[in-house]
Amino acid sequence: MTGLAIAANGLRKSYGDKVVLDGVDLTVPEGTIFSLLGPNGAGKTTAVKILSTLVTADAGDLRVGGHDLATDPRAVRAAIGVTGQFSAVDGLITGEENMLLMADLHHLPRREGRRVAAELLERFDLTGAAEKPASTYSGGMKRRLDIAMTLVGSPRIIFLDEPTTGLDPRSRHTMWQIIRELVTGGVTVLLTTQYLEEADELADRIAVLNDGRIAAEGSAEELKRLVPGGHVRLRFTDPADYRSAASALPEASRDDGALALQIPNDGSQRELRAVLDRLDSAGVEADELTVHTPDLDDVFFALTGGAAVPAPSKEAVR
Numbered sequence: 189m190t191g192l193a194i195a196a197n198g199l200r201k202s203y204g205d206k207v208v209l210d211g212v213d214l215t216v217p218e219g220t221i222f223s224l225l226g227p228n229g230a231g232k233t234t235a236v237k238i239l240s241t242l243v244t245a246d247a248g249d250l251r252v253g254g255h256d257l258a259t260d261p262r263a264v265r266a267a268i269g270v271t272g273q274f275s276a277v278d279g280l281i282t283g284e285e286n287m288l289l290m291a292d293l294h295h296l297p298r299r300e301g302r303r304v305a306a307e308l309l310e311r312f313d314l315t316g317a318a319e320k321p322a323s324t325y326s327g328g329m330k331r332r333l334d335i336a337m338t339l340v341g342s343p344r345i346i347f348l349d350e351p352t353t354g355l356d357p358r359s360r361h362t363m364w365q366i367i368r369e370l371v372t373g374g375v376t377v378l379l380t381t382q383y384l385e386e387a388d389e390l391a392d393r394i395a396v397l398n399d400g401r402i403a404a405e406g407s408a409e410e411l412k413r414l415v416p417g418g419h420v421r422l423r424f425t426d427p428a429d430y431r432s433a434a435s436a437l438p439e440a441s442r443d444d445g446a447l448a449l450q451i452p453n454d455g456s457q458r459e460l461r462a463v464l465d466r467l468d469s470a471g472v473e474a475d476e477l478t479v480h481t482p483d484l485d486d487v488f489f490a491l492t493g494g495a496a497v498p499a500p501s502k503e504a505v506r
């Protein structure tokens with residue numbers, strides 16, 4: 189094993205003349221959450237379908253769970269679980285029957301199947317509803333059942349294609365918690381999402397897919413540093429302090445009315461320290477210091493050529 193759960197090099201896929209994936213490289217270390225982020229039609233689902241053996245690639249050196257997708261798709265299938273946008277849950281039968289069906293598909297002995305089903309239903313808070321037809325479940329319950337079904341085969345790598353689309357905020361948070369717990373247990377998760385907040389919350393690394401290519405890749409923090417707009421805002425109550433600070437930081441833009449200075453800054457510790465050192469040398473202390481870092485929305489719009497980057501984003505008062 190390489191320590192990489194997923195390694196894709198030069199992944200290509202076209203449908204007719206339409207190039208959907210145009211040489212995508214991805215590496216996902218074991219036990220981490222990787223998020224593929226992109227606008228509608230960017231190719232996220234196609235990438236997941238290829239990496240989970242449902243669709244064949246036109247080209248690329250692709251390994252999942254240490255197995256070559258081209259030569260050993262069966263071994264890949266044994267290592268993975270997939271929860272797609274379209275649920276595998278059968279609404280006509282109960283939650284428990286859905287689970288037992290999965291246990292049968294994985295050839296678990298009957299008693300073992302019952303044990304695993306009961307354990308997973310309990311873990312996903314579905315024991316009370318286990319005897320009810322799945323069609324009566326809420327969206328969040330169906331999604332939990334879907335993941336529980338995926339876990340019957342104890343996959344080490346799980347592909348989650350837009351796992352929280354359509355869920356209310358509470359169910360979304362429950363799902364995030366479930367995903368975090370999976371990873372704590374050593375599972376690797378590749379997650380596609382259109383929700384920047386979701387990638388920001390969960391992912392160790394994020395790749396922004398646009399027009400079939402990776403437009404940028406990194407941790408949420410690294411990606412946020414790629415787009416301009418970060419700054420530090422210092423506010424003073426004493427006009428004399430304000431004037432001293434303004435002369436110590438001549439590049440700052442001034443707001444004389446509010447006694448506030450705004451200095452371009454990427455929010456990194458190094459750049460922040462540089463500003464604070466210069467204030468120290470001038471013998472002044474700001475009454476309020478606010479770091480504005482661009483959020484993932486800014487990154488997404490900047491990288492995917494969307495509409496103008498909206499100005500307001502998260503502010504962190506330090």
Ligand SMILES: Nc1ncnc2c1ncn2[C@@H]1O[C@H](COP(=O)(O)OP(=O)(O)OP(=O)(O)O)[C@@H](O)[C@H]1O
Nearest residue numbers: 203206208226227228229230231232233234235382
């Ligand atoms: N079987 C297919 N035949 C032809 N074109 C396809 C096929 N599957 C996908 N495509 C096209 O490939 C492009 C990428 O689709 P894909 O579903 O991978 O995007 P996505 O990023 O998952 O989008 P969404 O967020 O809307 O699910 C789209 O333009 C889609 O129309």
